[in-house]
Amino acid sequence: MLQTRPDLGSPQPYTFPKPRRLRVGNGNVVAIDVPGQQYAAVRLVQPAGGAAEPPDRMGVAALTGEVLEDGIHGNSSLAPALERHGAEWVSRVTWDSFVTGVDAPVNRISEATSLFAEAVRRPALLRDDVLRRRDQLVEQFWLEASMPSTLATRAVGGQLFSGRYATPLSGGPVRLNDVTPEMVADFHSRNIANVAGTLVVVGDLANVDLEKLGTTVFGDAESAPEASVTPPEPAPGEVPRVLLIDRPDSVQSALVLAHRAPSRSEVDLPKADGISDVLGGMFTSRLNLELRENLGYTYGAGSRFDLRRDSGVFLVSTQVERDATAHSITASIAETEKLQSGGVTAAELEAVRESNTVGMPVTYSTARSLASALVEMVVHDLPDDYVDRMRAGFERITADDLGQAARQYLRPEEFVVIVVGDAQHLQQPLRDTGIGPVTVREPDSLWG
């Protein structure tokens, strides 16, 4: 005899663990002790992302991040050294930050952190290594862009912005070629070598001397400079419009519908994330239910905000069967407009509220996810109780809030629709949608 559906009962109250903060030299250590977590996550956050790169050296931050893996002896020496300690190098350059680190068994954290710190502060930066990594990055750009979804996503910047954001973070295949070993050395010495930054540490810290760890990483480096923020200019061109990137014989089309959004500090995040959840952020979101579960056009659809210090982007993305391309776009726009005019249902409101409050223990159930939250807090100057504030924001959220967010943050009338697919088959159906002008481009014409 099967049981009836159980009542959930009440969740345990959740509070984000209070990080321990230390000032060490000119740097900050922010740490969360997780008793029992034997795999530690260590991250160094420095305020040197891609957004501030001048036009003649776009991609220098990303290339420097790569070259650090060559270590203090050059010639790709860092990873093998870390491997012997069961550790793994971590490097992530974003528009707003330069993040490096290691994941390591907590009983080897001192050795792994020493190796990582040496590599960040005193890399060999050999000329041959820089050139090899640069050429590899350029070739990889095209390898990765042969994936239609990647190509579509990389085309977004050039459609929404002029200036730095119009070129991909890595500098793309053209600008990166102009970055020299001297520029890498200059970028490193100005922004990385002697800039203390913030060290994030998560794991079982019972036997970890955080001060010593901080000293290892910071040495006598100087305080990180304030990052400057200048809002970027928009790209010219009529909106809405369609950019069709030709990929002959594609049996599927990759779609991105994107528009500009405010900067992170200008956005009421629970409301914006909440409305994105309803539209495409969850499996049970409207786009997924319509395009996947109802129409069977796709394996999945999603939406998200990509919010930076000086601006933001909202994106809807999916990959659909070729012949369903045009209808998938009009259906996605229609769902967005419906959300704006009709607001959310009681069930959707509950789903947003619950998943972002009750679900927090799951969201922060790994060392890496806790470390990511701390990195985000450092990059965006958020308070220690930021996660709890977010939870409180979601607890308070109403259907009216989400309806208002749909009107404020979703702008289908400003969508640039990027389609990577077979132009011969798609051009006419896309024109027939009447969304706006349709431009056909070859992939290698996108980044000058």
Add this chain to the structure above:
Amino acid sequence: MTTKTASGNVRQFTLDNGLRLVTAPADTGQVAAVNLWYGVGSRYEVPGRTGFAHLFEHLMFQGSGNVAKGEHFDAVERLGGDINASTSTDRTNYFETVPEHALDLALWLEADRLATLRQGVTQEVLDNQRDVVKNERRQRYDNVPYGTALERILRLGYPEGHPYHHPTIGSMADLDAADLDYVLSFHERHYGPDNLVLTVVSNLDSDDVRNRVERYFGSVPARREPAQAPDASLSGPIGGPVRDSVTENVPAPAVFLGYRIPPYGERGFDIANLAAAVLGQGQGSRLYRRLVVERGLATDDGGAAGDVLPFRYTPSLLLINMIAREGVSGDELETAILEEVAGMVEGVTEEELERARAVLERDHLQSLSHPSGLADAIGSCTQLFGDPELAYTWPQRWADITTEEVEDCARRMLTQRNLLVVRFDPPAAPEAAQDDGAEHAPA
């Protein structure tokens, strides 16, 4: 929030209906990880019915006797839970990590679809998920460069009619041919508690978890007749070299090599796993050092050129994959990789082996460092080997393997007779067609 648990805390129970439950009390904070390994995968499929185990995995989310279409996902997602499933040759795996107070709900949802799925499946649902899976196939196989590599590797590695000859995604034609009667009979044949390992990693006491699982799953009857897997026995080398040369619109030539190695779980497999790591795991590996850094022939994969495809019930595969740099031909890269493989016979150093062990151990321990990963490893070891404790002791398997054993493995298995090659090359540019023709002739 972590999974530190003495392996001695792990307990295994078998319910009267055959369900095997493993409990692992651990410091998981406020979450519980639930993991179900059903002993059915694409190895049970027969020609004409490929892709069915995976298609069926999709149908398991489409509603059952007491759960509406989409409700399972909705219920877990609104708890902020992680939920998904995957299918391989040897199992179908469903998993969710939920806040602890929702453990009963997760168990009930799983029990309901195990017991009553056949009441929820309709033709409409089948048609819809067939379309979804066909789009999954397009997204992962047909519309990306090199996407059909695995399919081609399996075709060469296992003879026609062998249950590992095809990939779990199946063919478009077979997906089209799937019918509702077969869906219902598939559930009846494979989805019984006697074919299930259920693992729960949580802060809760083992007896408490056992009582809950008994409550929800205890009354679900065992299958009347366990399904018989098609014969997967196979011995000897591939009989190669065999090759599949593909000219397609790919961005650069790519080389995929495969060698048959012993089944997953045998010592010979572990030795081959170390050989693959010496060759191609990590930036200290031979292929990375020689072909990426020193000779600049292959694109930078970060040290991921060598790997193993673990099959429990038939010989597994050791795989090598690299993509050529600009101006490097597929032949040149293929020759260079084969030279490195041949070099393994000349000798492997203790230092290389230590590094390879460290890489494999790191990956294993990282996967155990979160509740979901630990539950998955325990489920795997219980379903495939009947021993949940193996999840903790797995790295010990590599500890006493010697350089001589790895060299011997290379000598016996990394041979031309045991080699399959799948090569992707872009079409030759028209003006260079004549020159390239000779260069790209099959080896």
